[in-house]
Amino acid sequence: MKRLLLLMVLAPALAFGQSELVTGKATPREAYQKVVEAVQYLSQSGPGGLKELENAKGRFVWKDSYVWATECEKNYCLPGPKSAEIGLNVSQAKCHQTGKLYILSLCDEAVESPNGAWVEYWVLKPGLDKNQRRVSFMMQVPDTAYQAVADVWDDSTSLEELNKISQRK
DSSP states (O other), X not given: OXXXXXXXXXXXXXXXXXXXXXXXXXXXXXXHHXXXXXXXXXXXXXXXXXXXXXXXXXXXXXXXXXXXXXXXXXXXEOOOSSGGGTTOBGGGOBOTTTOOBHHHHHHHHHTTOTTOEEEEEEEEOTTOSSEEEEEEEEEEOTTSSOEEEEEEEOSSOOHHHHHHHTOOO
């Protein structure tokens, strides 16, 4: 009986702890690591590998974020795990606070940099009525027309700190 009672008390705590691991807040470092992993994967698998980025339960979806792909040269977001972004013209993605075309800005920097590039922007977070800061990391997939991108909600990591994350040693 004591074991059953203990199980009843601990089970919700264990379930919450596991769900936090799965659905917690993604970090900039994780975004960088997932983008690098996706770039390596796409480099090896070619265009067929883009299907894995479309998979809502795939290896490039974690916590509250995911990796998606763009084709900067065509100003186009490729299909990803969030259907609302399929076919989005990157020139339509504006920061709600500054009006900056943040994906185009990333394209300008990331395509030319072997280390990729970061950008910050403000958009409405679901469930809130005030713009929240997001940061995105983009890296060119070598020898392709594609770039891999991940975004995370982050209100404290400076662009200088973000750039340190992505500096190759």
